[in-house]
Amino acid sequence: MPKLASTVDGLLLPNPFVIASGPPGTNANVIGKAYDEGWGAVVCKTVSLEAEKVVNVQPRYARLRSRETGEIYGWENIELISDRPFETWLDEFKLIKDKYPDRVLIASIMEEYNQNAWHEIVGRCQETGVDAFELNMSCPHGLTERRMGSAMGEDPELLEEVCGWVMQVADRPVWVKMTPNVTRIEDPARASLRAGCQGISAINTIRSVVGVNLDTLRPEPSVEGYSTAGGYSSQAIMPIALRMCMEIATVLRDEFPGRSLSGVGGIETGRDATQFLLLGCDTVQVCTGVMKMGYRCVQTMKEQLLEFMEQHGFETLDEFKGHSLQYFTTHSDLVRRQAEARAARQAESHIRMIQADAEWDGDSFVDQSDALSRG
Ligand SMILES: Cc1cc2nc3c(=O)[nH]c(=O)nc-3n(C[C@H](O)[C@H](O)[C@H](O)COP(=O)(O)O)c2cc1C
Numbered sequence: 001m002p003k004l005a006s007t008v009d010g011l012l013l014p015n016p017f018v019i020a021s022g023p024p025g026t027n028a029n030v031i032g033k034a035y036d037e038g039w040g041a042v043v044c045k046t047v048s049l050e051a052e053k054v055v056n057v058q059p060r061y062a063r064l065r066s067r068e069t070g071e072i073y074g075w076e077n078i079e080l081i082s083d084r085p086f087e088t089w090l091d092e093f094k095l096i097k098d099k100y101p102d103r104v105l106i107a108s109i110m111e112e113y114n115q116n117a118w119h120e121i122v123g124r125c126q127e128t129g130v131d132a133f134e135l136n137m138s139c140p141h142g143l144t145e146r147r148m149g150s151a152m153g154e155d156p157e158l159l160e161e162v163c164g165w166v167m168q169v170a171d172r173p174v175w176v177k178m179t180p181n182v183t184r185i186e187d188p189a190r191a192s193l194r195a196g197c198q199g200i201s202a203i204n205t206i207r208s209v210v211g212v213n214l215d216t217l218r219p220e221p222s223v224e225g226y227s228t229a230g231g232y233s234s235q236a237i238m239p240i241a242l243r244m245c246m247e248i249a250t251v252l253r254d255e256f257p258g259r260s261l262s263g264v265g266g267i268e269t270g271r272d273a274t275q276f277l278l279l280g281c282d283t284v285q286v287c288t289g290v291m292k293m294g295y296r297c298v299q300t301m302k303e304q305l306l307e308f309m310e311q312h313g314f315e316t317l318d319e320f321k322g323h324s325l326q327y328f329t330t331h332s333d334l335v336r337r338q339a340e341a342r343a344a345r346q347a348e349s350h351i352r353m354i355q356a357d358a359e360w361d362g363d364s365f366v367d368q369s370d371a372l373s374r375g
Contacts, residue, residue: 090125162299240265
């Protein structure tokens, strides 16, 4: 029977399925529910020191559906980080760790460009017993107005400096969550790893405008008739997340061996998740999928991953982690490989068994005779 358990950055995970930061990890109740349903770990909704500065609006989601089936494939949100007081979060971190001491709880944190604030948030969360951190350097809306989130994550120099502050005080694993709203994802990933962080999570949502209502002429989601660009998630973003994970995994393999990668973006099935693992991820995270299907979806995801492992005879995740990375190359190398393969096929066809006497030719007479012979 294949094993789904693995150790990532010293954290023992019963399986690689992790709740991504967002509504599915937004208080102690739902985090407990996630553990009860069998999730391998939970990243809580992003917390900050001054929740009173966080004011959400309603509605704050807008969805895209397939024209044929009505199935939701795209999801935009303009939700901010947690609006619950930091003190409440600290109490709940303790409660969760008391009730689930063996389960992995990852605190997603975000702060302004202020060294003391980062030191304080890391230190106070550590006191509660959380197992690791994920730095939200990637939320693309709202918080950027305070130079937080993706405003930091899209600037590698700033990112390296802030990650360095965190590493001065963090005594447990730190993952950095990437914004996809950059041209070259390798640059912020390298900056975080140079600062000493153990892992990368990729990706957060993609900056988007989901649509304009043709009756009201107002963009969605419409708040008192107005909107703002939001973050796009769900199935539609998986190809972009896979590409970025492939690029980051290549950097890890070549320049930072031993660091970890957590894949996020559009994962809804065990077969989706398996593709992220094949491209080098150690874990996979799900946010919108849980909002669409509920916490129990992890059971099917685990079954589908196990089926894949059985089909290929893999006993552990390590046996296939990153396997498919070797099949990426440059376009010019594809051209070279194709030319070589065609030449080889052509050479082979020259000595193919002749079908009719008119095909005998003087130059390859011996090869043609050979091809027709046995023994
Ligand atoms: C409603 C909503 C709220 C989110 N809030 C956060 C957050 O507080 N912190 C964070 O790092 N990511 C947040 N995310 C981003 C998700 O964690 C995830 O990176 C993204 O949605 C892509 O994964 P998915 O397609 O599985 O949702 C949020 C996403 C959604 C849809």
